[in-house]
Amino acid sequence: MKVLGVSGSPIANSNTDRAVRRVLEHTGVEETEFVKLVDYQLAPCQACLGCLKTNTCILHDDGNALCAKAREADALVIGGFTPYSSLDARTKIFIERLYPNRHRHGFMRGKPGAAIVTTALPRQVEGLPPAGETGINSIMFYMMEEGMNFLGGIRVEGNVPCIKCGQSENCEISGLPMIYGSGATVENVGVHALENQPDVLEAAANLGRRIGEALRAGATHASGNGASA
Numbered sequence: 389m390k391v392l393g394v395s396g397s398p399i400a401n402s403n404t405d406r407a408v409r410r411v412l413e414h415t416g417v418e419e420t421e422f423v424k425l426v427d428y429q430l431a432p433c434q435a436c437l438g439c440l441k442t443n444t445c446i447l448h449d450d451g452n453a454l455c456a457k458a459r460e461a462d463a464l465v466i467g468g469f470t471p472y473s474s475l476d477a478r479t480k481i482f483i484e485r486l487y488p489n490r491h492r493h494g495f496m497r498g499k500p501g502a503a504i505v506t507t508a509l510p511r512q513v514e515g516l517p518p519a520g521e522t523g524i525n526s527i528m529f530y531m532m533e534e535g536m537n538f539l540g541g542i543r544v545e546g547n548v549p550c551i552k553c554g555q556s557e558n559c560e561i562s563g564l565p566m567i568y569g570s571g572a573t574v575e576n577v578g579v580h581a582l583e584n585q586p587d588v589l590e591a592a593a594n595l596g597r598r599i600g601e602a603l604r605a606g607a608t609h610a611s612g613n614g615a616s617a
């Protein structure tokens with residue numbers, strides 16, 4: 389059995405990466421692979437339908453290799469973040485480039501799947517879009533439409549880039565007061581790390597365990613079927 393974890397965050401060892409890795413670690417599955425999309429060349433899907441007959445994309449980049457990784461995995465965890473309150477482009481491109489896994493065979497059908505979304509807006513803030521929910525939905529809808537067994541999505545509280553820019557006190561459109569209210573400063577908001585979010589750590593561990601359980605139940609079921617055949 390193999391579980392594939394994918395992170396669309398381009399930041400090295402980011403919150404998204406660490407959350408995806410945590411899910412993988414708790415599956416109890418020996419073979420896991422973590423993939424960072426920024427390390428791959430991936431153009432957007434051309435909607436040419438060139439993959440319909442061959443289940444292979446006509447583009448000559450890393451899309452087919454990533455598709456093969458997803459096809460060969462027994463479970464898939466996708467992690468992204470939410471620039472402008474929707475799923476980041478790299479993760480969305482990855483999802484759309486998994487289209488060759490669909491035709492005739494439905495290669496992803498029945499596989500356990502899960503979503504991780506790091507967002508500066510983990511909860512609903514009045515007047516701002518539901519970024520975390522939108523990000524998770526983007527991943528969940530992919531998994532639902534491919535007939536996967538979506539086991540859950542987790543929001544990690546991330547950092548609005550304004551926390552790092554050094555100009556937020558002089559900025560008329562700083563995200564800090566926009567998200568945290570008028571008295572918000574770099575000091576009182578602070579940098580959010582996954583490791584300081586016990587509920588999220590627990591949720592990620594539980595999600596990993598649920599993926600492992602689903603895989604083992606599927607394997608038992610399959611071997612049970614085989615034995616009785």
Ligand SMILES: Cc1cc2nc3c(=O)[nH]c(=O)nc-3n(C[C@H](O)[C@H](O)[C@H](O)COP(=O)(O)O)c2cc1C
Pocket residue numbers: 397398399402403404405469470471472473474506507508509510519520545546547548549
């Ligand atoms: C250009 C840009 C725009 C962003 N806009 C939003 C936003 O509208 N809403 C939000 O929740 N987070 C926004 N973010 C924050 C990211 O969700 C945040 O940086 C997240 O922590 C990144 O995850 P990572 O630490 O795993 O890389 C934005 C980030 C970037 C780079």
